[in-house]
Amino acid sequence: DQQVKQNSPSLSVQEGRISILNCDYTNSMFDYFLWYKKYPAEGPTFLISISSIKDKNEDGRFTVFLNKSAKHLSLHIVPSQPGDSAVYFCAVSYGGSQGNLIFGKGTKLSVKP
C-alpha cells in the first residue's frame, strides 16, 4: 500500500503563473518532508524540505507547505518558468533519517511559454 501519494500524474501551467504540486502521506510518524526535481536521463535533484515542526518553508520561487492534521504536503512554484518543466517527487522520512526516503510516484510538470 502506498504510503506517499501524488495523485496528479501530470500538471500543465502557463509561464508566469503559479504551479501547485500536491502530496499526501499516510503515516503520522513521518517527520521530514522533501521535494526533488528530476529531468530525463538525470538523477533527482533536491529542491526544498521541511520538518514536521514547521508548516511553511520558502526558498526563492519555491515554497513548501505542510498540513500535519491533513497529512498533506504541497509545493508552490511562483512564478513558473519553462525550465521548471520536469517530474517532481515528494519524499518522506522518519526518525531524522534521510538515508531511506519513501517517494511518491511523481508529478510531471509542463510549463508552457
Next chain:
Amino acid sequence: KAGVTQTPRYLIKTRGQQVTLSCSPISGHRSVSWYQQTPGQGLQFLFEYFSETQRNKGNFPGRFSGRQFSNSRSEMNVSTLELGDSALYLCASSRDNQETQYFGPGTRLLVL
C-alpha cells in the same frame, strides 16, 4: 566538487545473469543509498550503507545485495536477473543519513 558518479550508465543483460553496479559518492560523504525506479512502482528504497555497514534495507528479495568499501564507494549486485529487474538504479550520497541526499545520474538496466 564532483557529484555522485555511477557506472556503467547503461547495461543490457539476459535473464538468469547477474550484474554489479558501482557508485562513487561525493568526496567526504559516508552514507550511500540505493534506489530502484520503475514506471509502475516509482522510486523504491533498496538499502543504505554507512561506514561499510548496511544500516537500512528495503523490501526487496535477497537477490539484491550491496556493499560499501572503506573509501565509501559502493556496489550493488543483482543475481539471477528477472525481466522485472529492468529499471533505473539510482545511488545517492550524504555526509550522514541526517543530511540531504544527492543523487547520481543512475544506471539503466535492461533485462532481456
